[in-house]
Amino acid sequence: MAPVGERERTEWITAKAREAGIDLCGVAPASRFPELDRMTEWLERGHAGEMRYLHDPRRRSLDRALEGAKSVIVCGASYRTGEPLSTQILSEGDRERPRGWISRYGWGDDYHDVLLPRLRLLLDAMRAELGDLDSRAYVDTGPIVERVAAKYAGLGWLAKNTCLINQKWGSFLFLGVIVTTLAFEPTLGPDAAPPPDLCGSCRRCIDACPTGAFVEPYVMDARRCIAYFTIELRGPIPEEFRPAMGKMVFGCDICQDVCPWNQKAARAGSATLGRIPEFLPRVVPPPADPRGPAPAGATTARATASAHGPSGAHSFFAPELEWLASLDEGEYRRVFRGSPVKRAKYRGLVRNACVALGNAGGELGPEARARIEKLLERLAASPDDLIAGHARWALARLQAVS
16 A cells, blocks of 8 residues: 555655665755755855856755755665775885775766666655656756755764764765655654764864865865865866875775774674675776676676785776876776766876876885886876876976985
């Protein structure tokens, strides 16, 4: 029998979300949330950098995203895996094969392609059980600030690093929403407050940020953020920030890796590991793999707890910087097909790898240094000014620490 009451609908959709492999599900009213009113000031201060899509006025209120919207269903899927943190791996160094860091969310398949089909299954179930209704599903693809909606759906609080943190799962969560004209009972009830802010006096995320992107608690200036530099920025990375970027080549997890709530989730073990295998790190087979051409994404396996796959293979978990910098554009498209890393574009990823190689100079052995300098000299002669300029910077930085 179809659920008819608002409370029944909420219980029903929450159960359906669990069946779809979603770890968290809550419902918020399609209201004008206070945080969205403060976005105007944040944008006027220039904190969005070149991310023009954040200026879309529909992001200020859910009823602008869907006329007549009454409820927003927010779903969260954990992408935490068993691999170590960036703060553990990158501090170890590798004298012969320096490794970089792809943000944890970029290790597996594109989360849009993984989470959105699950939301569409929920939409199909809603239409089958509740009748035809006007609803839209988004996974970071529409004019919705998902983390704000998640707060009012009871999934967590907005932390000092601006991420949503759930008390059990931490912050390694992909979020998706269904905005609908059908009324559901809010998870928190009509008068309940959102989950309390449990950051307390902690400021580890603020203090750990190498580029000072958190200009104050709860306020992030994207123009100083490593994730912005390595993913969103299409031009040259400002030289003043390059040394502080370390060996980050796609995104940055530092402010999440140092968070006590993520460390608590890690100590909980398998109870907070993601249930979706597509989020495990991809492994790219060696070129002479006897099994023949690799499928889409050039992957035949998933890494589980090591930076190394089969002999000669490359993992998206702590990948070798020389491998990334040596890719040609065709290899890049093949390797990163269906991956979030494709957002950086080919020239952006090679640019980032050059910066990381320049920052690895102090830990290199003589053979590795000679090999990397030769690679950077080749890239410095590239007809692409963006790649050539960052390769020249990296060469100069290596020579400065020789």
